[in-house]
Amino acid sequence: MYKILLPILSFCLVSVGCTPSGPPLGKVSGKVTIDGKPASNVDVMFAPVDGGRSSTGTTDSNGQYVLAFSTTDRGALLGAHEVVIRNATPTDMNDPDAPMVSTGMVSNEVATIKKKVEVQSGDNTIDLSYP
Structure with missing residues (x-):
């Protein structure tokens, strides 16, 4: 009986896992810089050229981002992908502790710039520099 169940159980575990x-x-x-300075609190969006779900991330105080x-x-x-950036906005407008955006580093001119990048399998470091 065990000789029959063990292969079936192994197949099920392997196929699910x-x-x-x-x-x-x-x-x-990667890192986002504007005029050579790290761009903090900036939303980064990668939109697939061939369609599909976009990925986003927000830069930290050093301009570093990780896409989700x-x-x-x-x-x-x-x-x-086409990449655009914009000033980040608070995630919860009703939360008084949500990070507030100051004037922001991303001008309207920079926000209209679309950069083309290629995402490959594995780890990708894609630094973005504006003007």
């Missing part, structure tokens, strides 16, 4: 949970993603991080594809998955879809 090895099934990808979503589309293939490349991990993406969903609440559980980090990274971006593989392939070509």
Whole structure:
């Protein structure tokens, strides 16, 4: 009896454990600079050129960002993307402790710039420099 159950159980565990949970993603991080200075509190958005879900991240005080594809998955879809940045906004407008945005570093001119980048499998460091 065990000789029959063991292969079946092994197959079930392997097939469940090895099934990808979503589309293939490349991990993406980098630094955003504007006029040579780290851009803090800036939203970064990677939009796939061929369509699909965008990935976003927000820079820290050193201009560093890490992209999230969903609440559980980090990274971006593989392939070509158009990247835009904008001043970050508080995540909860009703929360008095939410980070407030000052005048912001991203001018209207910079916010209209679309950069083309390629996300590959594995780790991607994509630094973004504006004008």
